[in-house]
Amino acid sequence: MREARADPRSFDSFAGDYDRYCDLHDPLGEWLGARLTELALGGARALDAGCGSGRHAQFLADSYREVVAADLSPALVETARLRRSHARVRYEARDLHDIADDDGFDLVISIATLHHVPDLGKALRHLRSLVRPGGTAILVDNVSGRPTPPRWAYLTGAAYELPRDILRLGARDAWWLYRFRTSRPWLAHLLSDRYLTRTGFERRYREVFPEARFTDLDFAHAMIWHHPAVRRDRS
Structure with missing residues (x-):
């Protein structure tokens, strides 16, 4: 069993800055939005497990009548409530x-969260249990060739992205993004993370979701799984 040593509540000390960081750089959110459109997903209820500051939960509210968005970090949840309040989203x-939800969900998502959990298998089984018959799970997480990339890799990556960010965002936001990426709290958080390899990701997730499909997202890996049972009418 893989142990994750990162503490998700380390976000508490920089929740506001992390929210701005995701405003400026959210490739996984862009991928998620494209997949929801491509798969024509929608329905009564959705769950965002590890919702952070609510960016993806707010997007889900366009397609689902009720969205439950949960995160272990109280500071991130409070940021979500303040900045992304929505009538169809309940932050917890x-x-x-x-x-725990006896009604289940038509869609369960978790984006860049599961490397934090101490027991990955248990977390995956729990998320699967929350998907309604006919529903869908979309789980995305970071992967790496080594459990924890070294500090220099993150610093080099920040320098590499800076010129492109200047062109994409302008100098002011690009410099802010660079300073955040090289800040002590953010680096300390990254250096406490533990990642699966791409092969390890597919092996572990397939144990719980044997019919799943996987997509290579460069620094991350994505799983899409459809509950094999027939969807019941919930109108």
């Missing part, structure tokens, strides 16, 4: 394993 500060 709670552990992933504490999400």
